[in-house]
Amino acid sequence: MHDCPTCGQPTPAGNYCVRCGAPQDLRLGRSRQRRQFAAAPRERRNAPWLVSTLFPQLPRHSERHFHIALAGGAALVIALGVLRLFAIALIGAALLMPLLTALYFYDVDIYEGEPSWASAWTLAWGTLAGVLVGMLANALAPSGSALIDKASTAHLVVGGVLLPLLGVGAALAGPLVLLRDRRFNETLDGASFGAVTAAAFAAAQAVVVGGGVLGSGLRAAGSAAPWVARLVTIAIASPVLSMTAVGSAGAALWLRYRAPVSDRRALGLLGVPAIAVGLAGALVVAGAVAETFTAAGTWLAWLIVLDLLGLVLLRRAVHVGLLEEASEADVGPPVRCANCGATGPSHTFCANCGVALKALPKVRRGGSPGLPAPARGSFAGRLEAELRGRRSGRRRLIAYGSSLTAVVAVGGAVAALAAPPPRRPRCTRAQQCGRPPIEPRPASGFLGYQSWHSPALGYSLRFAAGDWTIASDTSTEVVLQAPDGLGLLTVDAARGAAITPAALIGRQRSSLQGQLLGLVLDTNQADQLLGAGVGLAAGPGSVYTATIASPQGPEAPVSVAIMAAGEGNLTISAVVVAPAENLDQKGTVFARADDVINSIRWPGR
Ligand SMILES: [Zn+2]
Ligand SMILES: [Zn+2]
Numbered sequence: 001m002h003d004c005p006t007c008g009q010p011t012p013a014g015n016y017c018v019r020c021g022a023p024q025d026l027r028l029g030r031s032r033q034r035r036q037f038a039a040a041p042r043e044r045r046n047a048p049w050l051v052s053t054l055f056p057q058l059p060r061h062s063e064r065h066f067h068i069a070l071a072g073g074a075a076l077v078i079a080l081g082v083l084r085l086f087a088i089a090l091i092g093a094a095l096l097m098p099l100l101t102a103l104y105f106y107d108v109d110i111y112e113g114e115p116s117w118a119s120a121w122t123l124a125w126g127t128l129a130g131v132l133v134g135m136l137a138n139a140l141a142p143s144g145s146a147l148i149d150k151a152s153t154a155h156l157v158v159g160g161v162l163l164p165l166l167g168v169g170a171a172l173a174g175p176l177v178l179l180r181d182r183r184f185n186e187t188l189d190g191a192s193f194g195a196v197t198a199a200a201f202a203a204a205q206a207v208v209v210g211g212g213v214l215g216s217g218l219r220a221a222g223s224a225a226p227w228v229a230r231l232v233t234i235a236i237a238s239p240v241l242s243m244t245a246v247g248s249a250g251a252a253l254w255l256r257y258r259a260p261v262s263d264r265r266a267l268g269l270l271g272v273p274a275i276a277v278g279l280a281g282a283l284v285v286a287g288a289v290a291e292t293f294t295a296a297g298t299w300l301a302w303l304i305v306l307d308l309l310g311l312v313l314l315r316r317a318v319h320v321g322l323l324e325e326a327s328e329a330d331v332g333p334p335v336r337c338a339n340c341g342a343t344g345p346s347h348t349f350c351a352n353c354g355v356a357l358k359a360l361p362k363v364r365r366g367g368s369p370g371l372p373a374p375a376r377g378s379f380a381g382r383l384e385a386e387l388r389g390r391r392s393g394r395r396r397l398i399a400y401g402s403s404l405t406a407v408v409a410v411g412g413a414v415a416a417l418a419a420p421p422p423r424r425p426r427c428t429r430a431q432q433c434g435r436p437p438i439e440p441r442p443a444s445g446f447l448g449y450q451s452w453h454s455p456a457l458g459y460s461l462r463f464a465a466g467d468w469t470i471a472s473d474t475s476t477e478v479v480l481q482a483p484d485g486l487g488l489l490t491v492d493a494a495r496g497a498a499i500t501p502a503a504l505i506g507r508q509r510s511s512l513q514g515q516l517l518g519l520v521l522d523t524n525q526a527d528q529l530l531g532a533g534v535g536l537a538a539g540p541g542s543v544y545t546a547t548i549a550s551p552q553g554p555e556a557p558v559s560v561a562i563m564a565a566g567e568g569n570l571t572i573s574a575v576v577v578a579p580a581e582n583l584d585q586k587g588t589v590f591a592r593a594d595d596v597i598n599s600i601r602w603p604g605r
Contacts, residue, residue, distance in 0.1 A: 032319075054243055076092060179253060216556075226296040229299070288552075476492065486585055
């Protein structure tokens, strides 16, 4: 026994002080200043490592398996995305982090000794809240002109700000119930409850919002690259942001209301509950709102930046939480450290590796025969196998791999069952059929019809008042939307020798690429346009598929037709957006749009 140079209290000889965790060869102002992370002394305190921050109670030798599981899960999701099996990939991506969390519970029995209902409660609450907020997101999903306008209120305000804030609040509300329970009195408990609830929430919300994609069959059409970026976002970037944000807020709440009085101000401003909760909301909103004005890849990069920030925040909270109460209790009997395997005195920190024993699994009373009565951090139970050389890690990986595979298989089966039957084209270019010739009708004066005239360019059109309403218009463009908000028709025009129909189509296509996820040419024979054109003038046209996506996730596939034609130096384009998964709805929208497009009258005709 000698006195620790940092805290001045007696500690047995070793690398680290068992009371304050400071290295014994250094004299620090406070042990909090040590550079080692209290839950993983081999890592720096401020280094944003994913696994040791999100799963701080994992003994470090288990960490490798979690890295493998995380990398393997991500690789599986990316592979499914590259194969364009989006529905299955979406399920796998949504459940990747929750499965890893469940594995963490299994591994660590984190709330063990305390009833496991606490972990069940956080998972169940997170799932329920995610389902409810997901259903709300579906009810408030963009419709009408907002379908292809990410700057609209439905995207920017509801999806980018309000729903994410509601999500943070809902994810924090579940753990708050446990704040009153004196058995969960450690800062680490608050961090874990918050992070776990957020993981379950994110997964449930992504699945509920993605219902339209899951219902569209095994192959939701779209281009692979933006989808892969989006899938990685759903699998890792987005849940990690929520987990770190809500986990930090939970840690701050626990530190303020559960930690010893002397430690309550240890996190400074970040430990003030109102500031911590506000910061959590700000982080999640900063992540979500960027989806509305960036491409999938840029958004992923931005989320990774926010993830690193969130990880540092959570890590600081966990670190401070583990250093709380430098106990004055006597040094206990020797235990084997679950982190390094060395036998040392039981107190607050391991004298050999410096890990906070609180960051190690609690061990069931009774323990295994032949070992002293287990204490927190002692090596017993399932984890004992690790040091005896048994490969329990393989079992862990098999458990994780098989549950992820099972999830993906169930997702595949559901998607296959929900898939619409293969379609065969009813008509071809050689043998056109099924569409009666539509006579050009006068632009006004027809009962039940309304007309619209472009004051700047002189062209006009008419539409059935029961089928369409004007969502917005300018002097050159009109946007019509179906009353149920599921269909959209935009007629736009431009004058100039350089503006060819093909150029105008290209302009429309690149504008849509920014608003929809994975816009790609639809090569299905059954979907092709039979003779495109605008207002009796023939011109080029193509059909595309894409997916409506919000910050909450990919929502539903849509079918997009773009066509254009020119006369004189005026070029008019038409863009039709219709739901892709319901063939009846899609057919109706396209037929009604056809009627309007055929009614377009060129100036001077
Ligand atoms: Zn000390
Ligand atoms: Zn140790």
